[in-house]
Amino acid sequence: MNLKFRNKKITGILGVIPEREILFEDEIDNYEFTRRQSMKLKLVMGFNKRRIVNEGTTISDLCIFGLNYLFDKNLLKKEEIDGLILVTQSPDYFMPSTCHVIHGRLGLKKDIYCSDINQGCAGYSYGLNKAFMLLEQDSIKKVVVLNADVLSRKVSKKDRSSGPLTGDGAAITIVENDPSGNTIYGAVKSDGSGVDALIIPAGGFRLPSTAQTAELVKDHAGNYKALDHIxxxxxxxxxxxQREVPLMIDELLNNAGVNKDDVDYYMFHQPNKFMVKQLANAMGVTNEKMPNNLVENFGNSASVTIPILISYNLGDRLKKESFLVCLSGFGNGLSWSSLLMKIGNLDFCETIDYEN
Known part of the structure; x- marks a missing residue:
């Protein structure tokens, strides 16, 4: 599905990263592999260090910490927020929506659009798409898009395929109307026949968590995980x-009438270093234009990776400069999405540590 938006812009990006840092070497003995095998994978996949929350910390805590930071710095005012959108797959509760938890704890105004979106790695553009649509309403001037996940709690400590990569975090993106008239191009695609490719089998109403779903079982690759785990x-x-994303980007750029070289940066979801590098090779894009340095520093935090990647690599520059950026997320669902837009001259673009 092709999308198009006009007169919309991002005015600020804030990343919120837990202070607790876990090194790959600290967990290497959890896995049923030789150290030589694991260290070889470290170089290829980007295993290095990741940030995870402490016990008891939830996504609402991360989001509220970041929003209060913006309020305290006078970078955002509570009364300005007309829309609050939260993209997550690790909510505080089944109900109510975590967006309303955040709304209540911050004491935001009642005249507001407030909603959760259940979406994973493709979720950054999903949240932005929703914000762009809300801004079509005359009564909505500023929308806050929250992306947050703490999926480290849903990964087995003995699963080398996901454990060393999974991190936690949150991101806050401010979206407003833009009188300059710039056009934003987007694409959204889904293939529900692949839902089993990336799934937490237990914990929902289809298969509630029990003592049996918590039992660790060895898989064919030598990883131990339970049905409660990713x-x-x-x-x-x-x-x-590798099959679908390059085709989507080609179609997106063609619809926008833009050549691949015209794009300044390709800020893509960061599942692991190897996958991003292979994707860049398949698309004929340099590593300088498609950074792959997030997982090795913070871990894979689902839909949070794209805004953190932007602030980590371009933070200070985006306060003064403007770039044509292609955003793309891809993962469970299966779902994959992308946006092509100008980003720059932001009010803020930084990453801060969450402090309990």
Whole structure:
């Protein structure tokens, strides 16, 4: 599905990263592999260090910390927020929506659009798409898009396929109307036949968590995980990304009448270093234009990776400069999405540590 938006812009990006840092070497003995095997994978996949929350910290805590930071710095005012959108797959509760939890704890105004979106790695553009649509309303001037996940709690400590990569975090993106008339191009695609490629089998109403779903079982690759944990069929996900994402980006750029070289940066979701590098090779894009340095520093935090990647690599520059940026997320669902837009001259673009 092709999308098009006019007169909309991002005016600020804030990343919120937990202070707790875990090194790959600290967990290497959890896995049923030799150290030599694991260290070889470290170089290829980007295993290094990741940030995870402490016990008891939820996504609402991360989001509220970041929003209060913006309020205190006078970068955002509570009364300005007309829309609050939260993209997550690790909510505080089944109900109510975590967006309303955040709304209540901050004491935001009642005249506001407030909603959760259940979306994973493709969720950054999903949240932005929703914000762009809301801004079509005369009564909505500023929308806050929250992306947050704490999926480290849903990964087995003995699963080398997901454990060393999974991090936690949140991001806050401010979206407003733009009188300059710039056009934003987007694409959204889904393939529900691949839902089993990346899934947490237990914990919902289909298969509630029990003592049995918590039991660790060894898989064919030598990883131990339970039905309560993230289960990823790595080969299927890798093949899906390499097959579908380059085609989507080609179509997106063609619709926008833009050549691949005209794009300043390709800020893509960061599942692991190897996958991003292979994707850049398949698309004929340099590593300088498609950074792959997030997982090795912070871990894969689902839809949070794209805004953190932007602030980590371009933070100070985006306060003074403007770039044509292609955003793309891809993962469970299966779902994949992208946006092509000008980003720059932001009020803020930084990453801060969450402090309990």
């Amino acid at each position: 289960d990823m069929k790595g080969d299927e996900v890798f093949n899906f990304v």
